[in-house]
Amino acid sequence: MGIETLTIRRPDDWHLHLRDGDMLRAVLASSASQYGRAMVMPNLKPPVTTAGAALAYRERIREALPIDSGFTPMMTCYLCDATDPAEIRAGFNCGAFAAAKLYPAGATTHSEYGVTSVERIGGVLATMQEIGMPLLIHGESTDPVVDVFDREAAFLRSTLALILTRYPRLKVVLEHITTEEAADLVLRDESGRLAATITPQHLMFNRNAMFAGGIRPHYYCLPVLKRERHRRALRRAATSGSPAFFLGTDSAPHETGAKESACGCAGIFSAPVALQAYLTVFEEEQALSRFEAFASENGARFYGVPFNQGTLTFQRTPTRVTGDVELADGRRIRTFLGGETLPWTLA
Template sequence: MTTSIKLPRPAADFHVHVRDGDMMKLVVPTIKQGGVSVAYIMPNLVPPLTKVEDVLSYKSRLEAVDSSVTYAMSLYLSPAITPEVIHEAKKAGITGVKCYPAGVTTNSDHGVASYAPFYPTFAAMEEEDMILNLHGECPSAGHIHVLNAEEEFLPTLKDLHARFPKLRIILEHCTSAAAVQAVLECGPTVSATITAHHLFLIIDNWAGNAYNFCKPVAKLPADRQALLDAATSGNPKFFFGSDSAPHPISAKEKGKNASAGVFTQTHAIAYVAEAFGKLGKIDKLVDFVCNFGRDFYKVEERPSSFSVVLEKEEDTVPLLLGEGGSAVVPFKAGENLSWKVVITEA
């Protein structure tokens, strides 16, 4: 039985929300705590990051909190993201552009209603070999609801892939068997991230529990199984992106208006190990959390100043991160995990 796993390099998390201001200062140190040294940072701040200089300023604020992590940065797709901005962003070292359909999740009010106006931008991204990150949902309307919003989006994914076959595209945070199949049907320039929490949750876990509510929502047991199968398959199309999304208690306890997002950063890799271990697939962990994402993103990073070992040891998830109404409740708060992340400074 495996009792200790020394990662050949710390994990890479290709979907991270850390907000700004006091929340950023609270959350950024937990990236390393969770076993991660490369974090792809989402741009849906208020206001969203639509200028190169604003992205670079944000990166500087992140590095001021913890410089041991490599922060890969993204722009927020909006009419301001022209081909000229893409060329500027590439020169500045920005990794990709995140596309939010308007109104589908946290801070997406400035998102996209139609993709055709952005074809010149996508062509420039293809030319510059930048990443397009797709939040894969259609807004709820008519026959579209939270349980089929991802599946209804999949024709858009396939259409964009057909129009821009050399554009590297990520279908973010897959939640359904249909999404997994769509990614498999696309060429090698299309991959997908899978979160830690979606390896555990189904609809029953978030209906009535705001702390398990995220977008896209967790779906049926068969969908969860499809995610587990994809994540442990050894197929490099699927790799880790936590979509860890901190919200204060005050934002989560709003009944039907609760903010969407599950916070997993503090125990990111331990959650994945828990899910893989239960399937007897712990040998698939390193590729999923360390290698496949780095290879797809072609990430440039500094040598890590710390190493990560997973120990087969009980570890209790704390009830809160922070204090008072601004505190954040972690995923599986108060529960015991069977794997513990141990950080050693170089």
């Protein structure tokens, strides 16, 4: 008979979009009730580019939390061509920034203010290397001649290779990796300064999910879902026991009308069920004993923070996923796997 309950140390989400305003207040509880910490993404409008903006955003998140919440938001700096290295240093030293995020300009949601060339942020990267500040990367080429399904691999060969060579002590996290090439690159690294997060959707689905019986906008995210061989490679990496891979949901809420439109937004809101989705994958790969490290330990070690106190317990009870979260004005956000049944529930 298989395991009926599983208890793990309280996990962290190392890649999370909380948005702002009414949407922040609608989605925050889904993450705060489960995770001890989250690395909060800075691609608001306008983006979080200064220490002052990061502190103000952190305060808005804290104000939306229950009084007794133990959830800690960790803030990131949105890198632009004009980012001042002195701002990076000051923000990291005062605790406003835990890391900085590199969005290639135009690569994803609200990335239009991002970096157009690594050459333009050389001083920033040198400063980050010096002070030990991690660089988080949305690793996709924005060259229009590169096929959308090849953009991650192209980025690895060009931009990432340049960064790793020029800044040999810079800590780098490849966010939401989607390809066999990325997984193999991280697995081969022996420096300990390269890591990757993996989302539940990229572990559970390949690109066919976006076209099953028609266009399925709620499976559209960036980077997009890839071929089956890539999904299998990600599953092997996540469940391998390698400390270089850890949980990062990339949960990214959009109201339903913005997803189901002529030009739908990229992003999947997975926060309410991501842990059960990950757990399902680990069980299918016969790797339940490695789930706690992936969810609760590897990321903390990489970022140099203590493990969380407390635990979460999952029960083998089939649970139908609730389909929507409602905003204050009545608009709705579709939850990942809404209407589907998962074999585990959070006790």
